[in-house]
Amino acid sequence: MQMETVRFTENDLAKYPFLKETAEYMKKLGLKIEELENPEMAPILDRAQERVKEAILSVGVGRKRENYVEIPSFPVAIMLAIATKNSFIKKRYALAEAKQAFSDMQYETNERIMAIAADFDWNIALNRNPAIPLELAVNFTDYLRNTTHLRDKNWKLVNRLLANGKVYLNKHDAARLLQEEVQRRIEKRLEAKELPSLPEKITAMAEQLLELAREKIGEQEMEGFPKVVSQSAFPPCIIALYEAASKGRHLSHVGRFTLTAFLVNIGMPPEKVAELFKSFSDYNERLTRYQIEHIAGERGSRTQYTSPQCSTLQTHAVCTGSDALCRRVHHPLAYYRIKLRQRTSEPPKK
Amino acid sequence: MASREFIYEKFADYYSNSSLNVPQPTLMGQREFGFLLLKERAMVRHKSFMEIKDLRRFLSENVPSDVYHSCAYYENPSFEMDKKGWLGADLVFDIDADHIPTLCNKIHDEWTCGKCGFAGKGITPETCPVCGGVKFDTKTWPCELCLNSAKEETVKLVDMLEKDFGFASKEIRVFFSGHRGYHVQVEAEAVRMLDAMARKEIVDYVSGLGLALLEEQASEKTVTGRRRRRGSGSFSLHDFGWNKRLKAGMRKFILNATKDDLRAVGIRSYALLQNKDAVLSRCLEEGRWDSVKGVSVETWRRIARHVKELESAKIDTVVTTDLHRLIRMDGTLHGKTGLLKKEFPAERLTSFDPFVEAVAFKEGTAKVSISDAPEFRLSGKVFGPYRNEVAELPTAAAVLLICKGRAEVV
Structure with missing residues (x-):
């Protein structure tokens, strides 16, 4: 309740232009798209381009300007990023803005952090419990929404002070979680497909940014898996599942799904995967084929499923304990990829 | 055959005469319903009902052996899976004796090798000791020890849901599952969109998975995430959440510890036993873990790991993380026992008696031929053990034995 009284200043909006209040500021400004080509708008347009460019080059957003340039440059940068129609640029831009917000937020007061959090509908309050040496208390659902994909063990709920539905946090951690919110909000805005017809200058800028991104992505293009399935590169969990399956031993639902998705992911044809399940007592050829093709994305929703990541396998006790390489990866597929690469770089054994 | 008809008749009776006992689920119009039909032996899914009276009529007309509804809420619950339109889901937990090591060692369960027919009792082996086969037929039994173990896990779970997750006791619904365990369902608005x-993180919390302090690489950090001062060897546990559970559990362990207990958790030095007061106050309270000679941080880690096992709640992890799960419906019969899934207030957990309160069939008797059954208790009466004999039993007992495949109607 007390949060509604906090008003953001123009300085705040310049630092955190993703806040809902920016929309009102822009409305008052009455900026029109056609006007962006006017010479007096050049600083705004330049700043917008810089935002996206810095994002592509260094995951930064560049140096801040005067409020009257800084604030409107954000929605223009969003438009620019959409105009590139490139998912790498969009992802990268959202991340860059979010990271910038995180580094700014660390210097804010608790009250200001709470106000920003309220903009994302968090249930957050100052900690009034003297026995807990952390300043902020946030609802565990808000906490989980923003931490489940963070990898450090420290973010796991089990390693947090959770009491009465509240997770206790210091300012730094609250700001880090807000970074996730910022990134999601911007990514969402970047999903927009329909754009008004854009002035030539903007389309040209988008084209330049795209060129820049192509150079950048070229360096880190994703490699696929080779056609031949290499059993000796399987991680321990998959070896265990594979052996159990070929001996007809009972596999849990998660186990079956993991094995099937993994094999499909690395390029084993569905009919070969089906053969593996033949020795099960409850084997049903039609059903098995159906399930495998479903996972392979050849049926139903047409999405190809990816095998679960390591932490999920740990939760469901499919993880068999790890070897040295396991400790470096978070996904069975990553293990496979690395092991394959290691083996191909070794000279072939006689 | 006569046995199947007998069960059909009894289930049909229940659903035509006592269907008012089947309560209306929250937001039932948004849930998917599924039924295992007795006669057809087939699963019927993707049903939806706007009103409880329609569902009750369906039950008496179709006589299912098992009734389920989704934990999820859908825009169109009767559409196929991809088109249902997921709106959210309850947070559910399933605690089943199958997932817990129990005092009875499952001695009442039977297994038969599918290959050579060799049979035994207790926990099903990985491979058949005679022929090495890996497929087994199993017959389980809902025993009191199993159910008590499940209950203890449920008590721990409910305690975490209340104290740590902050759910009001009226938001935490506790049920006997009708067979070998308990269900805990949270329908609070706050959890629907998780x-x-x-949900996986909640599962990990409840089962203590990934708890730092127990892990070598996390030893430099405190449980609150603060880096401890190098060399000081000290950080203290708070009186909240897992910190509190660990602290209380470790205190209890130390107060009761014998040499055997220490050996059992892998501690070979008995320094801990010599000065329990100092160990408790200096290490556990002040958090100076390496301040007592002969008691290393590694010793504490071993104790903590042991305590974590005791304090965590053993749940079926798959159920909680599944956003589309079908779960047995409250007030309906379980096809493997003829007992009811039955709700009761969480504060009655310790006193709740499933073998009295979940009994559905309270009248009549039936004559059955029993192959093999351990001693059991129903509605306050003790039955068995039986071996190859014919007996006239109250309906509930006869239904239980037939459903469990231990008896036939004569």
């Missing part, structure tokens, strides 16, 4: 990953 995704599978968030």
Whole structure:
């Protein structure tokens, strides 16, 4: 309740232009798209381009300007990023803005952090419990929404002070979680497909940014898996599942799904995967084929499923304990990829 | 055959005469219903009902052996899976004796090798000791020890849901599952939109998975995430959440510890036993873990790991993380026992008696031929053990034995 009284200043909006209040500021400004080509708008347009460019080059957003340039440059940068129609640029831009917000937020007061959090509908309050040496208390659902994909063990709920539905946090951690919110909000805005017809200058800028991104992505293009399935590169969990399956031993639902998705992911044809399940007592050829093709994305929703990541396998006790390489990866597929690469770089054994 | 007809008749009776006992689920119009039909032996899914009276009529007309509804809420619950339109889901937990090591060692369960027919009792082996086969037929039994173990896990779970997760006791619904365990269902608005990953984190919390302090690489950090001062060897546990559970559990362990207990958790030095007061106050209270000679940080880690096992709640992890799960419906019969899934207030957990309160069939008797059954208790009466004999039993007992495949109608 007390949060509604906090008003953001123009300085705040310049630092955190993703806040809902920016929309009102822009409305008052009455900026029109056609006007962006006017010479007096050049600083705004330049700043917008810089935002996206810095994002592509260094995951930064560049140096801040005067409020009257800084604030409107954000929605223009969003438009620019959409105009590139490139998912790498969009992802990268959202991340860059979010990271910038995180580094700014660390210097804010608790009250200001709470106000920003309220903009994302968090249930957050100052900690009034003297026995807990952390300043902020946030609802565990808000906490989980923003931490489940963070990898450090420290973010796991089990390693947090959770009491009465509240997770206790210091300012730094609250700001880090807000970074996730910022990134999601911007990514969402970047999903927009329909754009008004854009002035030539903007389309040209988008084209330049795209060129820049192509150079950048070229360096880190994703490699696929080779056609031949290499059993000796399987991680321990998959070896265990594979052996159990070929001996007809009972596999849990998660186990079956993991094995099937993994094999499909690395390029084993569905009919070969089906053969593996033949020795099960409850084997049903039609059903098995159906399930495998479903996972392979050849049926139903047409999405190809990816095998679960390591932490999920740990939760469901499919993880068999790890070897040295396991400790470096978070996904069975990553293990496979690395092991394959290691083996191909070794000279072939006689 | 006569036995199947007998069961059909009894289930049909229950659903035509006592269907008012089947309560209306929250937001039932948004849930998917599924039924295992007795006669057809087939699963019927993707049903939806706007009103409880329609569902009750369906039950008496179709006589299912098992009734389920989704934990999820859908825009169109009767559409096929991809088109249902997921709106959210309850947070559910399933605690089943199958997932817990129990005092009875499952001695009442039977297994038969599918290959050579060799049979035995207790926990099903990985491979058949005679022929090496890996497929088994199993017959389980809902025993009191199993159910008590499940209950103890449920008590721990409910305690975490209340104290740590802050759910009001009226938001935490506790049920006997009708067979070998308990269900805990949270229908609070706050949890509906949690995704599978968030539910996984809750599962990990409840089962203590990934708890730092127990892990070598986390030893430099305190449980609150603060880096401890190098060389000081000290950080203290708070009186909240897992910190509190660990602290209380470790205190209890130390107060009761014998040499055997220490050996059992892998501690070979008995320094801990010599000065329990100092150990408790200096290490556990002040958090100076390496301040007593002969008691290393590694010793504490071993104790903590042991305590974590005792304090965590053993749940079926798959159920909680599944956003589309079908779960047995409250007030309906369980096809493997003829007992009811039955709700009761969480504060009655310790006193709740499933073998009295979940009994559905309270009248009549039936004559059955029993192959093999351990001693059991129903509605306050003790039955068995039986071996190859014919007996006239109250309906509930006869239904239980037939459903469990231990008896036939004569």
